[in-house]
Amino acid sequence: EAGVVQSPRYKIIEKKQPVAFWCNPISGHNTLYWYRQNLGQGPELLIRYENEEAVDDSQLPKDRFSAERLKGVDSTLKIQPAELGDSAVYLCASSLLGDTEAFFGQGTRLTVV
Amino acid sequence: AQSVTQLDSQVPVFEEAPVELRCNYSSSVSVYLFWYVQYPNQGLQLLLKYLSGSTLVESINGFEAEFNKSQTSFHLRKPSVHISDTAEYFCAVTFQKLVFGTGTRLLVSP
Numbered sequence: 052e053a054g055v056v057q058s059p060r061y062k063i064i065e066k067k068q069p070v071a072f073w074c075n076p077i078s079g080h081n082t083l084y085w086y087r088q089n090l091g092q093g094p095e096l097l098i099r100y101e102n103e104e105a106v107d108d109s110q111l112p113k114d115r116f117s118a119e120r121l122k123g124v125d126s127t128l129k130i131q132p133a134e135l136g137d138s139a140v141y142l143c144a145s146s147l148l149g150d151t152e153a154f155f156g157q158g159t160r161l162t163v164v
Numbered sequence: 165a166q167s168v169t170q171l172d173s174q175v176p177v178f179e180e181a182p183v184e185l186r187c188n189y190s191s192s193v194s195v196y197l198f199w200y201v202q203y204p205n206q207g208l209q210l211l212l213k214y215l216s217g218s219t220l221v222e223s224i225n226g227f228e229a230e231f232n233k234s235q236t237s238f239h240l241r242k243p244s245v246h247i248s249d250t251a252e253y254f255c256a257v258t259f260q261k262l263v264f265g266t267g268t269r270l271l272v273s274p
Contacts (some may be wrong), residue, residue: 054207055207084261084262091173091266091267092266092267093168093170093254093256093264093265093266093267094208094254094262094264095264096261096262096263099261107260107261142207142208144208144262151196151213151215151258152210152213153210153262154210155200155207155208155209156207157205157206157207158207
C-alpha cells in the first residue's frame with residue numbers, strides 16, 4: 052500500500068512568487084495534516100482537516116497561506132506571495148479519524164531566494 | 165496547552181554503546197506520547213508510542229521508552245546502537261494534535 056505522497060520533493064522560487072504543494076494521503080484516512088519544519092526545529096502544525104473540514108487552522112498565516120481539501124482526499128497548500136522566511140520543509144501527514152498514529156510523507160523542501 | 169522539551173540537540177556516540185535521548189513534556193491533561201525518527205532526506209516514521217497500559221514500550225529495532233508520569237518524561241533508550249541508527253529523533257505528545265519537540269540528532273560513529 053502506498054504511503055502519503057507529496058509533490059514536488061524540492062522547489063526553488065524567487066520571493067513574491069506563488070507556490071503550491073500537493074498531498075495524497077493514505078487511502079481511507081479521514082484526517083490530513085500540513086506541518087512546516089524549519090531547519091533545526093520540530094514540525095509545527097499549520098492546518099488539520101477532518102474530511103473536507105479544516106478543524107484547526109489557528110497556526111496558518113492566513114494573509115499568504117491557503118489550503119484546500121476538495122472531496123476530502125487530496126490536499127493542496129499554497130503560499131502567495133512567498134517570503135524568504137517561508138523556506139522550510141512542508142510535511143503532509145494523514146491518519147484514520149480519531150486514530151493516534153499519523154503517517155508522514157517525505158515532505159517538500161521549499162527554498163525562497 | 166502541551167509542550168515538549170528535548171534538551172539535547174545532538175548526541176554523539178560510538179557504535180555498540182548505549183544511548184539515552186531525553187524528552188520531557190508539559191500538559192494539564194493526559195496525553196499520548198510518541199517518538200518519531202527521521203532518516204536523512206526521508207519523512208518522519210513512528211518509532212514507538214505510549215497510549216496506556218505498560219509504561220515501558222518497545223520498538224522492533226531495539227529502542228525502548230519509559231513513560232514516567234511523576235517526572236513527566238518519556239526518554240528513549242537503546243542498549244547498543246548501530247551506525248544505521250544515525251538520524252534525527254523527535255519526541256511528540258498529542259491531545260488533539262501532535263506537538264513535537266525540537267529534535268535530537270543521534271550521530272553514531274565507528
